[in-house]
Amino acid sequence: MTAREPAEIARVASATGAKKVHRSWDRVLVSAFLAGAYISFGALVAVTVSSGLDTETWGTLPTLFMGAAFTLGLVLVLIAGSDLATGNMMMVPLGAMNGRLTIGEVVRNLTLVLFGNLLGALFVAFFLAVSTGVIGDPDSTGSAGLTFARLAEIAEGKVSHTPWEVFLRGVGCNWLVCLAVWMSLAATGVGGKILAVFFPVMAFVAMGFDHVVANMFYLPAAAFAGVEGIGWDDTLLNWLLAGVGNLVGAVVFVGTSYWYLFLRDEPEAAPQTGGEPAERA
Numbered sequence: 001m002t003a004r005e006p007a008e009i010a011r012v013a014s015a016t017g018a019k020k021v022h023r024s025w026d027r028v029l030v031s032a033f034l035a036g037a038y039i040s041f042g043a044l045v046a047v048t049v050s051s052g053l054d055t056e057t058w059g060t061l062p063t064l065f066m067g068a069a070f071t072l073g074l075v076l077v078l079i080a081g082s083d084l085a086t087g088n089m090m091m092v093p094l095g096a097m098n099g100r101l102t103i104g105e106v107v108r109n110l111t112l113v114l115f116g117n118l119l120g121a122l123f124v125a126f127f128l129a130v131s132t133g134v135i136g137d138p139d140s141t142g143s144a145g146l147t148f149a150r151l152a153e154i155a156e157g158k159v160s161h162t163p164w165e166v167f168l169r170g171v172g173c174n175w176l177v178c179l180a181v182w183m184s185l186a187a188t189g190v191g192g193k194i195l196a197v198f199f200p201v202m203a204f205v206a207m208g209f210d211h212v213v214a215n216m217f218y219l220p221a222a223a224f225a226g227v228e229g230i231g232w233d234d235t236l237l238n239w240l241l242a243g244v245g246n247l248v249g250a251v252v253f254v255g256t257s258y259w260y261l262f263l264r265d266e267p268e269a270a271p272q273t274g275g276e277p278a279e280r281a
Contacts, residue, residue: 003186006219010094010262012185020088021109026095028083028109032116035082039117040124040217042073044134046205047218051143051150060206067205070214071198074177078184078193085114086215087242089250092177097259098266114212114243121216129217130224137226148225155222157208158215159234163241166210170245171253173209177246178254210242 002014018029050066077084092109095101129135135151136144161169183196204211219235 001032003188003192006186006258009182009185009264010258013084013091013182013258014098014100016093016185017088017091017093018098019084019192020092020102021095021101021105024092025112028112029116031081031083031119032082032085032113035077035084035113035125036117036120036122036213036216037124038076038080038082038120039084039211039213040121040129041076043214043217044124044129045072047071047147047151047154048134052146063206063208064202067196067202070205071201073214074180074197074201075194078181078197079190083116085110085112085117086174086177086211086246086250087181088113089174089247090181091254093108094255094259094263097255098263102198110247117213118216121213122220125217125221129221133219135225138228146212150228151218151222151225153228155218155227155230158210158238159230162262163237166238166241167245167248169208169210170212170242172207172245173204173211173242174246175253176204177211177248182254182258189205208236210245212239212243212246213273215239215242 046066046069049069050062053062053065055062074084077081077087079162088110090107092101096103096106129242133140134147136142136146136148138148140148158166177200180197183200184193187193187196215235215238219230219238222230223232223235
């Protein structure tokens with residue numbers, strides 16, 4: 001299986017980050033909406049497969065099942081093609097570090113992609129998770145009742161941590177997510193990309209780290225389903241802290257690290273305009 005070397009991955013990531021910015025705002029928004037929906041599909045199946053498993057019997061295995069199922073979201077993002085804020089947090093700033101973009105272009109892209117991701121996540125949460133009855137309500141029984149209880153457990157856990165803990169969980173999450181995206185750039189085949197994504201994404205979910213776009217699904221879905229104690233003030237605070245943590249994890253621990261290792265001594269690339277990205281995340 002053909003694979004790129006790390007230095008070549010860095011060049012591809014930088015070029016991809018630049019190409020992501022140089023598209024019309026409507027294409028970026030649609031692409032981001034799709035990514036928010038795809039991550040929400042992964043989150044929804046993760047809730048479903050891990051529901052009804054008593055921790056006294058299963059221990060921590062439900063989080064492993066949840067992590068394995070959640071990988072669907074990033075696989076859809078990478079293979080089908082869409083713009084996920086957490087991946088852009090690594091590639092778009094890397095394009096700026098390599099002289100392809102301005103700081104203003106980075107900020108505009110990340111803001112638009114986050115907004116599109118939010119729209120996609122809210123759509124799936126309201127229409128496909130709660131309105132369909134896949135996620136039940138407090139009075140549900142059977143599988144809907146089990147998924148409601150599992151979602152409530154996840155959402156309550158998300159808002160129970162201190163701000164510092166949420167921030168650090170965001171750092172750890174996107175360090176792993178961006179490594180998944182980074183390694184997927186090494187592969188030129190679909191199978192290699194899926195394998196590269198699986199283990200880092202499974203790991204961050206199993207460890208309970210916070211992904212801002214996934215939380216754009218979990219917390220609103222819990223609020224729409226009627227989980228007690230999940231308010232929009234706690235939700236917005238979680239998104240802010242997790243998002244900042246995700247940004248630090250992406251920029252500091254992946255983007256800047258690999259720019260320093262492989263791109264710092266290369267001539268600055270000329271700014272690029274037009275075209276569609278060869279790699280997407």
